[in-house]
Amino acid sequence: MVAMRRNVLHAFKHMVEFRCMMHAFNTCMGSLLGHAWAKKIVKRNQKMVTSIRASHLPLTELGKIANRMGITRMLITSNKTRFTSVHASMESVVRLQPALTDWS
Secondary structure (H helix, E strand, C coil): CHHHHHHHHHHCCCCCCCCCHHHHHHHHHHHHHCCHHHHHHHHHHHHHHHHHHHCHHHHHHHHHHHHHCCCCCCCCCCCCCCHHHHHHHHHHHHHCHHHHHHHC
């Protein structure tokens, strides 16, 4: 990608390069999440969310406890291609922390 950009800008001198801010931000977030301490946190979060969502009984029980506490949104899974999904997943765990604590 870098080589292609360099070749295009070299061939077409009249073009002005503007980088996409979201792409740059996504690259920075990917780099940050690549550190060992961040990988560990994200991996533990994803493992917990995936295991709860994979089974109907834990998900139902957690939902009942959350509803009693007035928490309406449930756990959100993340994926590697969308950096915002990591934030949404971590935020869902923080939001549901009282219900998760009561459930465990």
